[in-house]
Amino acid sequence: MSREIVACIGAGRMGRGIAQSVAYGGHEIRLLDARARDGEAFGKLAGEVEAEIRQGLAALADLGAFDGAAIPAILGRVTVWPLDRAAEAVKGAAIVFEGVPEVREAKAAAFALFDAHADADAILASTTSTMLSTDLAQLTRRPGSFLNAHWLNPAFLMPLVELSPCEETDADVLSRLRAFLERLGKVPVVCKASPGYIVPRIQALAMNEAARLVEEGVASAEDVDKAVTYGFGLRFAVLGLLEFIDWGGGDILYYASNYLAQAFDDDRFAPPGIVRENMEAGRIGLKSGAGFFDYAGVDVDAYRRRRMAAFVSALGANGLLRPPAANET
Structure with a gap:
């Protein structure tokens, strides 16, 4: 299986769930803090992220889902980046998930980071559970690279991911993201931009x-x-x-x-x-x-x-x- 670099703008609950899934699947995942913090506050956040993912993995291992000896290697594929290093965090990522709060201004700021720093062929996937891809597409200069990927919580356990492209989404973008999710063991479904998805x-x-x-x-x-x-x-x-x-x-x-x-x-x-x-x-x-x-x-x-x-x-x-x-x- 080819290894890919994945980034997620937003290190909250959804970002951490995605990080656990991606790292478990063998890929490098960079969680970018969407908020500007001083060194001490960022250090605390990074520690919380590692502790939450470690705890989630340990719980699955204890239930017999996998050998807990693999936990250090999985955690080694997760890194947390401060906002002032956004260019480094996003560069080289094949897929950039957006996992910021359900506020349009926050989405716009995250999309601007993608537009400014992501590779030309990178995919931008919002994880919004309420907004429509056809609306959010207006926030990026690269709507052909954009679609919504609604992960069900808890993201590291639930297999279903609802993919909702916008009218401009390139067919290859949808195909690539679907294939990546399937390699993670997820079950992607495709739906039109409609309130509530499926x-x-x-x-x-x-x-x-x-x-x-x-x-x-x-x-x-x-x-x-x-x-x-x-x-x-x-x-x-x-x-x-x-x-x-x-x-x-x-x-x-x-x-x-x-x-x-x-x-x-x-x-x-x-x-x-x-x-x-x-x-x-x-x-x-x-x-x-x-x-x-x-x-x-x-x-x-x-x-x-x-x-x-x-x-x-x-x-x-x-x-x-x-x-x-x-x-x-």
Whole structure:
């Protein structure tokens, strides 16, 4: 695997998580402090960064994720740089992540550092969780080199990274960043610049609905979370949401959604147009041969067995797989 130099402007929580992932993957990562500090304050920051990453690595090693003997080598690939050495920190980096607070002025300052000091072929990737790449692209003189890379927290554990290019993003830039993340063991997905991206948008609806259940007295907070952990969570750790629609049948979602919309007199439960269109076209999932996905040529029995095996594995990992009860004598 080729070794690359990566920089991150911002040494806060996100920057540290990215640093741990990048260094774990065998690459040099330079964390650039985005704030001007005196020597003592910077020294304290650098110590905090090393301690947090060391602690995170040690916790994973203790859980058996890897041999803890590798920790010194991983830490050796992480360096922290003061703002007045920005030119040195960014120079030579193939990828420069921006991990500063969600304030436009802070983003603009970070992008200006990239424009001034980064190599001509370097990639600039914001880690914003709220702003759109199409908006942030206006802050750099090199929009063709820019896109958003939204890491889910904690960045060193969660595999998913949502990539959101802007209209000017070069296809090669998207391809290179996706390939790099995959080499780190991450799972990148691509989405258009849209509020909430994919996960935060779905997540916001689910979390708000869970809060409403408690607010309405339908169930306790403990039972809502138990239902999510052992029902919703286990199910969707194996099947994607759209895959599950096809698995059970889009007709079930269609009728259930209409019932809920009427029962609550609230359109937030109404089925979207694409579900109605699939119903009208007879594309209701596995039983019709097509839904959100095309099952033509798919060995459905083998597919079901693979998914069942994944369910069994998930149950085992959560200590929920039990042998059958013995006959009573």
